[in-house]
Amino acid sequence: MASYDIIVIGGGPGGYVCAIRAAQLGFRVACVEGRETLGGTCLNVGCIPSKALLHASHLVHEAEHNFEKMGIRTSAPKVEWDKMLAYKEDVVGQNTRGIEFLFKKNKIDWLKGWGQVTAPGKVSIGDDLHEAKHIIIASGSKSASIPGAEVEIDEKIVVTSTGALALPKIPKKMVVVGGGVIGLELGSVYSRLGTEVTVIEYMDGIVPGADAEVAKTFRRILSKQGLEIVTGAAVSKVETLKTKAKVSYRRRKDDSEHQVDADIVLVATGRLPFTEGLGLDKLGVKLTPRGQIAVDGGFRTSVPGIYAIGDVIEGPMLAHKAEDEGGALAEMIAGQKPHIDYNLIPGVIYTTPEVASVGATEQALKEAGRAYRVGKFPFMGNGRAKAVMQTEGFVKLLVDKTTDRVLGCHIIGPSAGEIIHEICVAMEFGASAEDIARTCHAHPTFSEAVREAALACGDGAIHA
Numbered sequence: 001m002a003s004y005d006i007i008v009i010g011g012g013p014g015g016y017v018c019a020i021r022a023a024q025l026g027f028r029v030a031c032v033e034g035r036e037t038l039g040g041t042c043l044n045v046g047c048i049p050s051k052a053l054l055h056a057s058h059l060v061h062e063a064e065h066n067f068e069k070m071g072i073r074t075s076a077p078k079v080e081w082d083k084m085l086a087y088k089e090d091v092v093g094q095n096t097r098g099i100e101f102l103f104k105k106n107k108i109d110w111l112k113g114w115g116q117v118t119a120p121g122k123v124s125i126g127d128d129l130h131e132a133k134h135i136i137i138a139s140g141s142k143s144a145s146i147p148g149a150e151v152e153i154d155e156k157i158v159v160t161s162t163g164a165l166a167l168p169k170i171p172k173k174m175v176v177v178g179g180g181v182i183g184l185e186l187g188s189v190y191s192r193l194g195t196e197v198t199v200i201e202y203m204d205g206i207v208p209g210a211d212a213e214v215a216k217t218f219r220r221i222l223s224k225q226g227l228e229i230v231t232g233a234a235v236s237k238v239e240t241l242k243t244k245a246k247v248s249y250r251r252r253k254d255d256s257e258h259q260v261d262a263d264i265v266l267v268a269t270g271r272l273p274f275t276e277g278l279g280l281d282k283l284g285v286k287l288t289p290r291g292q293i294a295v296d297g298g299f300r301t302s303v304p305g306i307y308a309i310g311d312v313i314e315g316p317m318l319a320h321k322a323e324d325e326g327g328a329l330a331e332m333i334a335g336q337k338p339h340i341d342y343n344l345i346p347g348v349i350y351t352t353p354e355v356a357s358v359g360a361t362e363q364a365l366k367e368a369g370r371a372y373r374v375g376k377f378p379f380m381g382n383g384r385a386k387a388v389m390q391t392e393g394f395v396k397l398l399v400d401k402t403t404d405r406v407l408g409c410h411i412i413g414p415s416a417g418e419i420i421h422e423i424c425v426a427m428e429f430g431a432s433a434e435d436i437a438r439t440c441h442a443h444p445t446f447s448e449a450v451r452e453a454a455l456a457c458g459d460g461a462i463h464a
Ligand code: FAD
Pocket: 009, 010, 011, 012, 013, 014, 015, 016, 032, 033, 034, 035, 039, 040, 041, 042, 043, 045, 046, 047, 048, 050, 113, 114, 115, 116, 138, 139, 140, 141, 161, 162, 182, 274, 276, 277, 278, 309, 310, 311, 312, 317, 318, 319, 320, 321, 322, 350
């Protein structure tokens, strides 16, 4: 038995950041992780492997479609799928080993195995019992299924994102159920590699919750890239035959029934909090109606001494949200008073073009009856975008009509996921569009499109 100040259960972005920050603050810390490697969903089967495959498949697309336009003559690229998967695994390994190194550097004990909270202050891993003043649950999430549909996920033909990141071969036909972030990122990967991809989304548009104008443009661009997108459709059945599957769905607008065949069906209908095996019911830890661990503003659960952060509690299921909560909780336990502004957590979709947003959407401002102005600038007017042949999309800035304060920003275009941070910082500082417009931006950069959108909130952009 070992005794700690803090035991964190789960070594994902929430848990490992919490452990490292707590160690920096002088606590004696252990982190329990049941996987073979640290880093959680994000590093092992989420953010990192998906971005590696998005990068590799984007280069295939560039070689096939844009090299010749730039005067680069090569033979058509040949994808060696096993090597592409090995590259992805190598990237994952570099990242997960990196966390192991950081644990050693910060003298954090990695307790290997699946942890259970047997009583406040007590964590068991198999027969081993450990003690800690504070127990932090960062157990993450798992893939959801298709509610109301007959479907069995076998991770061979009917797969979640985990199976889709490690398919034995590139499928000829793939049906993606769910036009959200995972469906569109992984749908893009396979579409670029030659798979015929059909996305079936329940709602009337893709990425529900995104700025409606961005979502509409995004759909148009993805359709042009070859993804077939069906919206307003409920999947009722996924039948698995020997090596194929048959997906039945019903379109809401005319109640018509349809069927589509696929080699692989990717179920990407969202994720659910993962609380199995933690022993929470016996302890009386309260859950929300959606099965998340209920916490107060200090990440305290209903049982004193037990806290929860990340995907397993309410809020967007994003790695950086989990990381921020991990850092903030360690600081709170140390008596500091950190603050997370949940309105300023950016969301990024790593397709080409990328989609990034922060703050309020236009529809949310309308619903709230807020007087606002819109400044928009298309990448068509951006020199750098022209140079890299990525002129599709725009920057859309939403500002308060009277004060000019930035309320939200929605970008679809090159490196949107990088340039959004200028707006995150601006909003943290309560900046106005004029503040951004008067800030010198290097030329030629994609960020100039942000400045132009800010100018468009005033007298007008220069290059539009
Ligand atoms: P997790 O990362 O899920 O980590 C929880 C860990 O706890 C797991 O390793 C699990 O094994 C362990 N655990 C659970 N119970 C126990 C127990 N009893 N004992 C021991 N260990 C336990 N987010 C982004 O921000 N950007 C992206 O680009 C992005 N891409 C994604 C792509 C995919 C395909 C997926 C599936 C997700 C993606 N996400 C992305 C979401 C992101 O992965 C999660 O939001 C993030 O990992 C949540 O962190 P967490 O620490 O709360 O949980």
